[in-house]
Each structure stands twice: as structure tokens, then as C-alpha cells.
Amino acid sequence: MSQGRKVIVLTGANSGLGYETLKLLIQHSTPYHFILAVRNIPATEKAVLALTIPPQHKIEISKLDLSSFTSIKSFAQGLLTRDSTLPLNILILNAATIKSTFNSFISRIIFVNSSLHKQSEEHKNFESLDVKNLNDSKGYDGLLFYRHSKLVQMLFFNQLNKLLEREEKEKVSLIAIEPGFMPQTDLSRESAIYIKLLMKYILPLAPFARTPEQGGTVIVYASTSPELEKQSGLYINKCCKVDKASEDSYKEDLQKTWWNISCDLTGLLEKKLL
Known part of the structure; x- marks a missing residue:
């Protein structure tokens, strides 16, 4: 039982930005029941043991491999079949996104995005989204694919917000954020060694760089801010101010196209838009 605690599901909680977010949240006097959705349970257990958890909070670690649709669906189904005394109040999508349906309670869902999603339109030399290059058949550029993935996330975010406003009214609140550039996270863990060294030792000294703790705020x-209560579709910048996402992210034709592509890839064909 949650014993009056607000329930927070946090992905990617054992390192980097997710871990800093957890460290900040456990400092709150508001009691929380954390469900840490992670791929590596032993590493998360070790990370949690390094923290001093105040008695008002409860920590639960649950398996979620975001590279596996089977794991994602299993985790989401597990949430939906929980006892009604443990409702989901806040979903922090720090590592990736999942779509779920909710019971009759107000829930806040946080999409961790990036200001990089705006650069395709700000710099004309950047390639635009290309449906035919999802499998890198036209060549792969890591930074370009990352940028595009964040734009697709914003297209999904805006489309989902419209659907929820139509169907759920005030039950679900969606908020997207940009935490700023944080080279000291695990973002470069699968990059070449020179990129890892650059991110670890050089770029943290740049004046525009931010720490994971700053991003976590x-x-x-x-x-958690009461100022955002019952508001939805907001984009919050690194200064904790309401901002505007990219112009492309508000284009309804792109929203519909990439929503339907997402449905095809995840097997949720019944959710496609006509």
C-alpha cells in the first residue's frame, strides 16, 4: 500500500540525470512511493544503498528494458493491474517514452526532451526528418538521429496531449522539459572513446554546460510545482520557465504521420489515426 504517498515512476534512475532527480526528490517532505523502472536492477540497488532515504519515502525497483517492447508492455501492464491503493501520480520519462492508460485520477507525465530538437529548423543545413531512413539505410549520424528522436518525441507529446484533452479532460497532465546540456551524464556511453573523453573532461568546463543536478531541478x-497544477502541453526550458517548442513540433501533419509510425513500430495498430 502507498500509505498516503504519491506514486512516482522514474526511468533511468540509477545514474546521471535520473539519479540526480531521485536525490533531489527524496529531500522533499512530501511522502513519495518511488517505482524505479530500470534495466540493471543490481546497479540500481547499489546506487540506492548509497543514499539516505528519509522514512516518509518508499523505494521500489522494477525491471524495465526500454530496448524490448515485450519488457515495456509487461511493465505497463503491471502498473495497470496494481491495487487501486497505489495509483500512478507522476511518470518521469527520463530514458524514453511509454504510452499507457490510466484510471480516474490526475496524473502528471514528464517528457525529458532537449533543445536540440529545434535545430533542424534553425539551421537549414541540417537534414529534416526522413521516414525512409529509420533503419539508417541512407547513412547514420548519431547526433542527427538523436536530434530527430527528440523532435519525434515532441510530435508524439503534442499529439498525445490533444488526444488526452479530448478524451481524459483533467485526468492527465503532460509536461515536456529541456534540462540543458549535461556532458557528465551517460549520454555518450555507447560513443567512441574520444567522444567519451571529450564529454567527461573537456565539455564540462564549457560555460553553457550544466551538471546533472542542475538538470534534475x-x-x-x-x-512537483503547484504552479503547473492541472496545466498540460507545457514546454519548460532549463531555467524552469514556460517556453515554446520548435515550430515543426506543432505541425499537425507531422504529428499524425509520426504517431502512426510509432503505432506501427509498437504493434498498437488500433491506436492509429485516420
Whole structure:
């Protein structure tokens, strides 16, 4: 039982931005029941043991491999079949996104995005989204694919917000955030060695660089601030101010196209838009 605690599901909680977010949230006097959705349970257990958890909070670790649709669906189904005394109040999508349906309670969902999603339109030399290059058949550029993935996330975010406003009214609140550039996270863990060294030792000294803790404050603000109560579709920048996402992210034709592509890839064909 949650014993009056608000329930927070946090992905990617054992390192980097997710871990800093957890460290900040456990400092709150508001009692929380954390469900840490992670791929590596032993590493998460070790990370949690390094923290001093105040008695008002409860920590639960649950398996979620975001590279596996089977794991994602299993985790989401597990949430939906929980006892009604453990409702989901806040969902922090720090590592990736999942779509779920909810019971009759107000829930806040946080999409961790990036200001990089705006650069395709700000710099004309950047390639635009290309449906035919999902499998890198036209060549792969890591930074370009990352940028595009964040634009697709914003297209999904805006489309989902419209659907929820139509169907759920005030039950679900969606908020997207940009935490700023944080080279000290695990973002470069699968990059070449020179990139890892650059991110670890050089770029943290740049004046525009931010620490994971600073990025975490944006997530915590979006997740818990009473100022944002019952508001939805907001984009919060690294200064914790309401901002505007890219112009492309508001284009209804792109929203519909990439929503339907997402449905095809995840097997949720019944959710496609006509």
C-alpha cells in the first residue's frame, strides 16, 4: 500500500540525470512511493544503498528494458493491474517514452526532451526528418538521429496531449522539459572513446554546460510545482520557465504521420489515426 504517498515512476534512475532527480526528490517532505523502472536492477540497488532515504519515502525497483517492447508492455501492464491503493501520480520519462492508460485520477507525465530538437529548423543545413531512413539505410549520424528522436518525441507529446484533452479532460497532465546540456551524464556511453573523453573532461568546463543536478531541478520543478497544477502541453526550458517548442513540433501533419509510425513500430495498430 502507498500509505498516503504519491506514486512516482522514474526511468533511468540509477545514474546521471535520473539519479540526480531521485536525490533531489527524496529531500522533499512530501511522502513519495518511488517505482524505479530500470534495466540493471543490481546497479540500481547499489546506487540506492548509497543514499539516505528519509522514512516518509518508499523505494521500489522494477525491471524495465526500454530496448524490448515485450519488457515495456509487461511493465505497463503491471502498473495497470496494481491495487487501486497505489495509483500512478507522476511518470518521469527520463530514458524514453511509454504510452499507457490510466484510471480516474490526475496524473502528471514528464517528457525529458532537449533543445536540440529545434535545430533542424534553425539551421537549414541540417537534414529534416526522413521516414525512409529509420533503419539508417541512407547513412547514420548519431547526433542527427538523436536530434530527430527528440523532435519525434515532441510530435508524439503534442499529439498525445490533444488526444488526452479530448478524451481524459483533467485526468492527465503532460509536461515536456529541456534540462540543458549535461556532458557528465551517460549520454555518450555507447560513443567512441574520444567522444567519451571529450564529454567527461573537456565539455564540462564549457560555460553553457550544466551538471546533472542542475538538470534534475528542472525535472523536479515540472513534476512537483503547484504552479503547473492541472496545466498540460507545457514546454519548460532549463531555467524552469514556460517556453515554446520548435515550430515543426506543432505541425499537425507531422504529428499524425509520426504517431502512426510509432503505432506501427509498437504493434498498437488500433491506436492509429485516420
